[in-house]
Amino acid sequence: MKPTPFIQICDLEKSFPLKRGLFAHLYQQQGYKNPHVHALNGINLSIEKGEALCVVGETGCGKSTLARVLMGLIAPSKGQIYYQGQRIDNLTHNERMPFRKSMQMIFQNPYTSLNPRMTIFQTLSEPVSFHNAKLTKEQVDDKVAELMLSVDLNPDLSDAYPHEFSGGQRQRISIARALSVDPDFIVADEPLASLDVSVQAQVLNLMKDKQQQHNLTYLFITHDLTVVKHFANRVVVMYLGQVCEIADANTLFTQAKHPYTQALISAIPRLDNNAITPIKLAGEVPTPLHKPTGCAFQARCHYANDRCRNEVPIPMQIDVSTLIACHAVEEERL
Amino acid sequence: MALLEVKNLNVSFGAKHNAVPVLFDISFILHRRERIAIVGESGAGKSTLGFALVNLLSKPGHIHSGTVKLDGTNLTTLTSPQMQKIRGKRIAMIFQDPMVTLNPVITIGKQMVEAIRAHTSINRHDAKKIVLEKLAQVQIPAPDIRFDQYPHELSGGMRQRVIIATALLLTPDIIIADEPTTALDVTIQAEILELLKSMCEENNVALILITHDLGVVSRVAERTMVMYAGRIVEEGPTLEIINDPQHPYTQGLLNALPQMTLAGHKLNQIPGSMPSLSDRPNGCAFHPRCQYAIEKCQIKQPNYIYSGISTVACHVLEDMISETSSSDSAFLNDGKDVL
Numbered sequence: 001m002k003p004t005p006f007i008q009i010c011d012l013e014k015s016f017p018l019k020r021g022l023f024a025h026l027y028q029q030q031g032y033k034n035p036h037v038h039a040l041n042g043i044n045l046s047i048e049k050g051e052a053l054c055v056v057g058e059t060g061c062g063k064s065t066l067a068r069v070l071m072g073l074i075a076p077s078k079g080q081i082y083y084q085g086q087r088i089d090n091l092t093h094n095e096r097m098p099f100r101k102s103m104q105m106i107f108q109n110p111y112t113s114l115n116p117r118m119t120i121f122q123t124l125s126e127p128v129s130f131h132n133a134k135l136t137k138e139q140v141d142d143k144v145a146e147l148m149l150s151v152d153l154n155p156d157l158s159d160a161y162p163h164e165f166s167g168g169q170r171q172r173i174s175i176a177r178a179l180s181v182d183p184d185f186i187v188a189d190e191p192l193a194s195l196d197v198s199v200q201a202q203v204l205n206l207m208k209d210k211q212q213q214h215n216l217t218y219l220f221i222t223h224d225l226t227v228v229k230h231f232a233n234r235v236v237v238m239y240l241g242q243v244c245e246i247a248d249a250n251t252l253f254t255q256a257k258h259p260y261t262q263a264l265i266s267a268i269p270r271l272d273n274n275a276i277t278p279i280k281l282a283g284e285v286p287t288p289l290h291k292p293t294g295c296a297f298q299a300r301c302h303y304a305n306d307r308c309r310n311e312v313p314i315p316m317q318i319d320v321s322t323l324i325a326c327h328a329v330e331e332e333r334l
Numbered sequence: 335m336a337l338l339e340v341k342n343l344n345v346s347f348g349a350k351h352n353a354v355p356v357l358f359d360i361s362f363i364l365h366r367r368e369r370i371a372i373v374g375e376s377g378a379g380k381s382t383l384g385f386a387l388v389n390l391l392s393k394p395g396h397i398h399s400g401t402v403k404l405d406g407t408n409l410t411t412l413t414s415p416q417m418q419k420i421r422g423k424r425i426a427m428i429f430q431d432p433m434v435t436l437n438p439v440i441t442i443g444k445q446m447v448e449a450i451r452a453h454t455s456i457n458r459h460d461a462k463k464i465v466l467e468k469l470a471q472v473q474i475p476a477p478d479i480r481f482d483q484y485p486h487e488l489s490g491g492m493r494q495r496v497i498i499a500t501a502l503l504l505t506p507d508i509i510i511a512d513e514p515t516t517a518l519d520v521t522i523q524a525e526i527l528e529l530l531k532s533m534c535e536e537n538n539v540a541l542i543l544i545t546h547d548l549g550v551v552s553r554v555a556e557r558t559m560v561m562y563a564g565r566i567v568e569e570g571p572t573l574e575i576i577n578d579p580q581h582p583y584t585q586g587l588l589n590a591l592p593q594m595t596l597a598g599h600k601l602n603q604i605p606g607s608m609p610s611l612s613d614r615p616n617g618c619a620f621h622p623r624c625q626y627a628i629e630k631c632q633i634k635q636p637n638y639i640y641s642g643i644s645t646v647a648c649h650v651l652e653d654m655i656s657e658t659s660s661s662d663s664a665f666l667n668d669g670k671d672v673l
Contacts, residue, residue, distance in 0.1 A: 058519040059490075166607045196375035196546065201590040201603035208600070223520065226549075230592035230601065249597065267524040269549025271576050271593070278524035 004085040005046035006217055007070075007185065012079035014040040014062075014069050018289075027289070038288050039065040041241040041296075043079070044315065047185075052211065052218040054232035054249070056225060056264070060288060062241040063221045067187045070219065071105050072096055083185075101131050104178035108190040110170035114162040120173055121158040124148070127180045147176040151206060168199035175206060179214070187219045192227060204231060225268050229253050234321065237261045240288055240296040243315060246323040257318065257329050260297050295327065303328040335406065337507055337540055338364040338387075343400035345379075345386050347611075355398065356382055356611045358565045358635075364508065369534060369541040371555035371572065373548060375587075377608045379564040380544045384512050387542070388425050389417050404507070423453045426501035428530075430513040432493035436485040442496050443481030450503055468499040471536075472529060491522035498530060505537050512544045527553050548588060552576055560584045563609055563619035570644025580646045582624045618649065626650045 015036040018024040027035040039062040047053050055063045069076045072088070081089040088099050107113035114123060124144045129135060135143070145155040151172040162170055171191060178186055188207070192200045204227065210216060220231060228235055232249040237258065245258040256262045263279040270276065281300045286292060295313050298304040308327050315325040328334040345357035357379050364370060372380045385391050387402055389409055402409045404424065409417065421427075429435045437445055443465060450461040462481070469477035472495040485493055494514060501509050511530065515523040531554050534541045543555055551558055551572055558575050560568040560583065568581040579585045588594060589602040606623045609615055615622055621631035628650060636647045639655060 058521065168607055196608070197548075197587055198375065198590045198604040199607055201592075201601035202605075204592070205600050205603055225520070226592040230595060230597055263521055267520045269520075269523070269527075269547055269553055271549060271552050271588070271591070278521070278528070280525065281521050 004082075006049040006084060007047040008082040009043055009045040009070070010080045010082070012040055012043040012045075012066070012069060012081065013038075013077045014065055014074070015077050035289060038291050039241055040069065040076075041291060043241075043243055045236060045243065045246070047217060047219060049184075050211075050215055050217055051233040052220055052231055053234050053236060054220045054222060054228045055236045055238060056222060056228055057238035058223065060240070061238040062288070063238055064189055065241075066238075067105065067189045067219065067221055071103060071187055072100070073105075101181045102183050103185045103187070104181065104183040106171075106174050106178050106186060106188040106191045108193050110167060110174050110194065111162075113174055114170060114177075116162055119159050119161055120148070120153075120165075123162075123173065124158070124177055124180055127177065131181045143180070147180055150179070150210075151176045166199075167195050168202055171195060171199075171203050172206060175203070175210065179210060182214070184215070185217045185219070187221070189221045190223070191220075192222065192224065200227070207231075225265060237264065240286065240292065242296045242325065243323075244297065244325055246315075246321075248321045251322060257322070257324050257334065258326050259301050259303055259328065259334065295325075301328075303334055305333075307331075336363040337366045337368075337405065339401075339403040340387070341401045341403070343383075343386060343402060344398040345382060345391065345395060346398045347395045349394065353398070354612045356395070356564050357386065360400070360566060362559060362566070362569065364540055364542065366507070367535075367538050367540055368557065369531070369543065369555045370557040370559065371543040371545060371551040372559050372561060373545060373551055373587075374561035375546060375608050377563075377610065378561040379611070380546075380561050381512055382564075383561070384427070384510050384542070384544050387510060388421050388427060390421075390427075419453070422449060422506070423504050424506050425508045425510060426504075426506040428494075428497050428501050428509060428511040428514045431517045432490065432497050433485065433517075435497055436493060438485050441482050441484055442488070446496075446500050446503060449500055453504055464503065465499075468502055469496070471502070472496075472499045472533065474499070490518055491526060494518060494522075494526050495529065498526075498533060502533055502537055502539070506539060508540045508542060509534065510542045510544070513546070514543075515550065516545075516547075523550075524553075530554065548576065548591065560587070563614055564611055565619065565647065567620065567648070568644050568646045574643045578643055580641045580644050580651060581620075581648050582626050582650070583620050586623075618647070628653075 015038045018027065018035040018037065024035055043066060055066060057063050068074045070081060076089055080087055083099055088096065121144055124147055125140050128143050129140050144158060148155045148158060153169065153172060192203060195203060211218060222228060229249060235247055235249050235252045236243055237245045237260065239260050245261045252261065253265060256265055263281050266276050267278040286299060294309045294311055298308040313325040313327050315323045316330055318324050341361050343357060343360040344355060346353035346355045348354050360383060372383060374380045386397055397410050436442065446465040447458060447461045450456055450464060466477045466481060469480060474480055474492065474495055488496065514530065515526050518526060527550060545551060555572050558572040559566050560581065562583050568575060568584045575584060576588065579588050586604040590604060592601060595601050604623055609619060617633045618631045618636050621627040630649045636649045636652060638645050638647050639652050641651060641655060
């Protein structure tokens with residue numbers, strides 16, 4: 001029997017109803033009944049202990065929603081989430097508490113995810129003393145100093161406020177905050193997006209170090225494929241709330257199968273000037289307001305045929321680690 | 335004669351007695367039909383430079399000294415109405431976020447017609463014809479339908495296409511594009527860059543591309559200027575700079591890219607971060623983060639020297655070049671080994 005995966009996501013769906021407001025009104029006028037934004041449409045995923053799983057996709061593909069549902073920040077509409085075999089998506093606030101300690105999140109924008117009115121000491125000590133009520137004040141102080149050192153910040157700065165730090169330093173504080181409760185799973189939602197290239201490297205190295213030191217498991221969400229290649233063990237490519245392809249990072253970059261993955265990889269801005277011409281996709285990401293019939297990608301795909309337009313492709317195991325949802329691959333038209 | 339000649343441009347923020355200089359001695363030349371890129375991290379002053387070129391610095395920013403000459407006319411001394419005739423007509427600008435650039439309550443067609451009529455005496459009917467033609471040129475499907483739509487009805491990539499079409503309406507000499515693809519997804523970004531490049535070629539327009547992304551630069555620009563803390567530190571042909579960066583900062587910037595490191599290895603990082611312009615280190619602004627820094631770097635601002643590949647401002651490199659005429663020194667090849 002297969003061992004229980006560290007985290008398992010089954011048939012996860014999330015849709016946001018559009019009930020009030022101008023847009024709901026407009027869409028209802030246009031004949032949409034009961035308009036919903038379908039952010040996630042049946043996601044199946046398992047995360048293994050100790051791996052770095054990257055989720056990539058364009059704006060609006062549901063990658064941030066996936067992170068939030070996984071962390072319990074928003075409730076899923078359908079489906080189950082298991083943490084080490086135990087179902088966690090239907091727990092009450094109090095039942096969920098022990099899991100919050102082992103699952104932490106790093107957000108995209110370190111300018112908004114740190115409370116501007118709390119000093120770094122307050123930001124870091126709050127989760128420490130909240131989750132370990134027995135610690136004395138000295139022990140909390142020590143822990144905070146240790147945390148700051150571990151992310152290369154001078155503990156003497158602990159009484160400073162977030163605005164006194166640069167973007168890279170703030171993101172390191174966010175990492176320290178996530179590590180403050182000794183989690184074993186960290187969800188990082190575009191942690192590099194607001195940082196400069198030279199600072200991105202610092203933060204990425206730090207995250208990699210922490211993974212080795214604490215045997216962390218990462219779910220790393222990004223739109224930057226060059227980072228993925230460097231950071232990930234496995235990659236999930238998402239499109240319009242569906243999984244297109246799951247593959248080992250190496251396999252994905254050398255022999256991507258799904259037409260969307262191929263287009264994404266070809267579009268990476270490269271230094272070796274125009275060695276690869278980007279594959280042109282027709283049109284743009286459609287709105288997640290109504291579920292497309294058939295394959296989510298069919299409207300932009302060069303290989304789409306009638307089957308793609310009508311039938312939703314089911315993810316297929318191509319080899320041990322590669323999973324692809326595409327009729328063209330299945331029929332070997334590609 | 336060069337199309338645009340910038341000479342010793344100095345820009346400061348604040349009143350005279352406590353002005354903070356933000357751009358130092360910027361000099362460069364842009365030829366007709368040339369595409370150049372200005373690269374740097376946030377806070378390097380690249381957008382400020384873009385605004386300074388068209389005299390759009392918002393208070394308290396002002397041009398302290400230096401000249402910006404367009405076909406021989408010094409733009410820094412023009413009055414505001416004179417400058418308005420140049421902006422949009424001879425120098426057009428494209429900004430990062432198309433949703434902010436377009437007026438949300440006016441149809442795109444009307445906005446574009448207005449842009450034409452602000453500078454010429456073409457009547458509405460003919461202006462509409464030009465607009466439709468330009469919209470078709472930037473590959474917008476069904477331009478006559480789009481003409482009467484509002485910006486919110488268009489997707490991000492489509493909006494940026496409209497902006498490019500608007501910039502091209504009066505066939506300017508120069509387009510300044512400030513991070514034109516940062517707000518877009520990768521697949522759309524590739525398309526927009528391709529479009530921008532081909533549109534400039536077709537219409538004989540010179541391009542100044544401001545970006546932080548070296549991958550974008552290599553796709554579009556012929557020449558590249560690297561900025562650090564308000565100063566150009568390296569300038570030369572794009573491919574040469576990417577293949578053989580000379581300035582330690584350019585080397586660091588390139589080496590920090592994830593694609594420069596084998597998967598699973600540690601990324602090469604530049605320690606520290608860009609200084610804020612109000613407390614810029616003495617001498618070479620990069621010296622606190624530079625692994626090659628010598629004593630001289632802390633005291634004196636380096637001069638520009640030609641390394642055989644690009645023009646660089648670096649003391650260490652200057653010493654190296656004067657000591658040995660051969661360019662095979664280990665330092666010069668530092669970037670190449672990694673590539």
